[in-house]
Amino acid sequence: MKKILFLHGLNWSGSCPIARALQTELADIAEVVSPDLPVDPEEAIATILDICDRWQPDLLVGSSYGAFLGQQIVKIAGCPALLCSPMFRMADFLESRLGVHDFKSPRADGVTCYCVTAELVAKFREMEKHQFDCYDKFYFDRVWGFYGSRDTIADTRDKFSSLYSTVIEYDGEHTMSPDNVKTVLVPAVLKITETFPRREARYFRHFKGNYYRLVCHGRDSETLDRLVTYRALYGGYGFWVRPERMFFERITRDGKEFPRFAESQHLASAGVPSQKFAIFASGNGSNAENIIRFFRDHECDAEVALVVSNRRSAKVLERAAELNVPSAVMTRDELNDPDKVLPVMERYGITAIVLAGFLLPVPEFLIRRYPDRIINIHPALLPRFGGKGMYGMHVHEAVVAAGEKETGITIHYVNERYDEGKIICQAKIHIAPGCTPEEVAEMVHMLEYRHYPRVIMETFVHAAAE
CATH class of the missing domain: 3.40.50.1820 (Alpha/Beta hydrolase fold, catalytic domain)
Incomplete structure (x- = not known):
């Protein structure tokens, strides 16, 4: 009970x-x-x-x-x-x-x-x-x-x-x-x-970057002062004891106020990554597979914990199964229902969402739940060739039809409007005369494979460790 x-x-x-x-x-x-x-x-x-x-x-x-x-x-x-x-x-x-x-x-x-x-x-x-x-x-x-x-x-x-x-x-x-x-x-x-069920273990990130697990807190048997015992998740995994109020309180540094120890849903080391990503994808899933393999091949504090698709027939679900990554299929209506989506995100401990060919708008409640923790990759140089309807080959056809001499990719944060979130980075390629949309698409895919996993790492993993 x-x-x-x-x-x-x-x-x-x-x-x-x-x-x-x-x-x-x-x-x-x-x-x-x-x-x-x-x-x-x-x-x-x-x-x-x-x-x-x-x-x-x-x-x-x-x-x-x-x-x-x-x-x-x-x-x-x-x-x-x-x-x-x-x-x-x-x-x-x-x-x-x-x-x-x-x-x-x-x-x-x-x-x-x-x-x-x-x-x-x-x-x-x-x-x-x-x-x-x-x-x-x-x-x-x-x-x-x-x-x-x-x-x-x-x-x-x-x-x-x-x-x-x-x-x-x-x-x-x-x-x-x-x-x-x-x-x-x-x-x-x-x-x-x-x-939000009760968690079996609680983890905290010190404002200088290191992670700790809360062991217990209560009264000192002699002084009756309230104390916290917590264990470092780095180095020799040493134990610390501090006054409870000091552990949980906010502090001010350089004019900014924040928790001395900010609570986190996840473990930062000891084999359980603190950064857990959900990839949202609607189609083939080659980008999703590339991202999954990247984080498995690199020793870092992150993993792809879940793949979500709005299409039951999407190839990305097969790729996820082959790579032993859990997946979930959600219809448009389900994706717009916080009672359907948020418990799934909580169950898998999702800390950030990566869009990789996801064709539905991200609901506002999810953007509020993950502020600056949802990113997307667009196959063109925004703000040109962005917005509703600009995806996949439609983008490359429009770029070629406009006679552009260069194109590329844009990786950006997601907000309430299509392709208008703050830009994180862009990478460009040259379009030679006579290039077809299919050839442009292939070159852009190479940029996506090369840059997207790296930017995800820098945005969510390296930034969290700073």
């Missing part, structure tokens, strides 16, 4: 209506644990992390105050999160509410009320200054936000959208109703846990 850790709002307890509704609706497929959280945010964070250490949840679900806490520890916990009405400005909310307040649901410890003091508000304000210190783009699409259409309290949607990809609006107030839980939250739980 899946393990879900629910974090309740400030006025509530672990037995709040949202928790009970989740436990009822997911009874057959998940265990939902909903502890009573301390009102003090520092104590609450410590409580949550201790539970995560022991229990290893598959998913965090937080509401209001609980979502404020959950966002801060999602990278430490290492699992996806659903955050309902996240309160990123708790101090402002509480400042005008000093005094004693009743809990709206019973707590296991029998406490019935809590007191908002100036000292408590100050603790929240200090925590808010650092609430995004552990943010990592790895969780861009692994943390989803929910906002009620009539919520007048959590005005944090713009901030959330700047950090994470998915915002879902539900018909309701600040606090989800049991019906909201059933119709909105539960389907999201099922979808996100299927798309």
